[in-house]
Amino acid sequence: MATEFHNLQELRHSASLANKVFIQRDYTDGTVCKFQTKFPSELDSRIERTLFEDTVKTLNNYYAEAEKIGGQSYLEGCLACLTVYLIFLCIETRYEKVLKKISRYIQEQNEKVYAPRGLLITDPIERGMRVIEISVYEDRGSSASSSGSSTTSSSGR
Amino acid sequence: MSAVMITRKVSRKWEKLPGKNTFCCDGRVMMARQKGVFYLTLFLIIGTCSLFFAFECPYLAVHLSPAIPVFAVLLFVFVVAMLLRTSFSDPGVLPRALPEEANFIEMEIEAANGNVMAGQRPPPRIKNVQINNQIVKLKYCYTCKIFRPPRASHCSICDNCVDRFDHHCPWVGNCVGKRNYRYFYLFTLSLSLLTIYIFAFDIVHVVLRSVDSGFLSTIKETPGTVLEVLVCFFTLWSVVGLTGFHTYLISLNQTTNEDIKGSWSGKNRVQNPYSHKNIIKNCCEVLCGPNYPSVLDRRGLMLEDSTSPAPPAASAASTHKSSNPVSQTTKSSAPLILNEHTPDEAKPSIGAGPQKSTSSPKEEKPPSPTSPNAVAPAVIKESAH
Secondary structure, three states: OOOOOOOHHHHHHHEEEEEEEEEEEOOOOOOOOOEOOOOOHHHOOOOOHHHHHHHHHHHHHHHHHHOOOOHHHHHHHHHHHHOOOHHHHOOOOHHHHHHHHHHHHHHHHHHHHHHHHOEEEEOHHHHOOOEEEEEEEEEOOOOOOHHHHHHHHHHHO | OOOOOOOOOEEEHHHHOOOOEEEEHHHOEEEEOOOHHHHHHHHHHHHHHHHHHHHHHHHHHHHOOOHHHHHHHHHHHHHHHHHHHHHHOOOOEEOOOOHHHHHHHHHHHHHHHOOOOOOOOOOOOEEEEEEOOEEEEEEEEOOOOEEOOOOOEEEOOOOEEEOOOOEEEOOOOEEEOOOOHHHHHHHHHHHHHHHHHHHHHHHHHHHHHHHHHOHHHHHHHOOHHHHHHHHHHHHHHHHHHHHHHHHHHHHHOOOHHHHHHOOOOOHHHOOOOOOOOOHHHHHHHHHHOOOOOOOOOOOOEEEOOOOOOOOOOOOOOOHHHHHOOOHHHHOOOOOOOOOOOOOOOHHHHHOOOOOOOOOOHHHOOOOOOHHHHHHHHHHHHHOOO
């Protein structure tokens, strides 16, 4: 059942979307951004549990780093207030820097871990930071994949 | 034969966002629909300060100190900046669930509810979550089709779910939520200071001048003073009161919405699970916390894709949408020519027609993998506002 793909390009062109799994937020620590590490049963045959948990835990760590309230965030807040928040026209906030790191991490995970297993992670920021959307692709041989990808692109936008 | 212009309409995502917001500056500015009271606020602030600079400042600068008008200018700039920042920024709107996510949630709900007898009302859609040893109920929003995160609420005026929803303020013409609460607080605080400042120096000015020339002639010389004193007097009570109220809320890490509903009022032993039980910590979290990015991608580019079953919110009156199924082939760097008229003659000549959904996959914009990188920078960029 597990399908082998070489890379993201192939995944897009020769696979079609079978299902989407949504990893929900974990609110037990309050309103900080954190996702549940519970392994969804739909991915049972597609990916190893440890790999999945590693990905989610790393993402959670990134978000925790972005939302950390400490010396640096105070400094950023006070400095910004003094400059009437105009300083954000020049520099990036810490959260934005971490979001870029997250985006690169997800891209890398997709390329190395998920695409070879016929899966694709969507950056949570595109879903309002509510869910991690994992698209599950099935290999349909050489038939066109537009129906699958068009579903993805239409839902994505 | 006749040259056919293959065009593709590129629009920004804000044009298709559901909800009752108005957008300006190509999606950079986001406000509620009713802006009348906001203009009033702006008018009152600018008007009163102009009168102050015109009537009081020349006298006070000479007779007391030039620092007075300077400080007034700084305070005025700060107030207006905070007002505009509060009014124009995204308060923390949560985007609505896309169809797959909505279906997934529906399936989960049905699985959790089990079998409902015909004719019986299904149970309310509530999720219980434990936060810091407190059970918090997450309600389902039927408009946005999501379970609202804790502290989020749906604003009926803007028709959006807003994270850490405080209240909808008509004076700033926007909701006050997670992303703009600190600017709102700084606005009320600085406005209180400005009002007190102007009021005080109006009195000082009248007193000083009356000593020289008498009260009545002072009023005749500077008629603006009367107006200023009136405005400041009435503003003082409301704005200072509001600042005090929000200072109280911040020290307890509560929102206006929670306060009004009495969510953490203490009955049934419910306590605020978000409070750090330390006033300093609470203040620091609210005022000096991280700057949350906007998760509403307003300025991302949207390509018109006619194969998509147009979601109800999206299509509006875009007639060009139906006519450019094959325009994706001009995907590369061809200059985009905005074509207002539906090129009806283009349709048959292109040949593929609207039913092209199974044609070459290369036409389609590639889904998620590259788009997070394309879109995320757009999100990141625009959140700087």
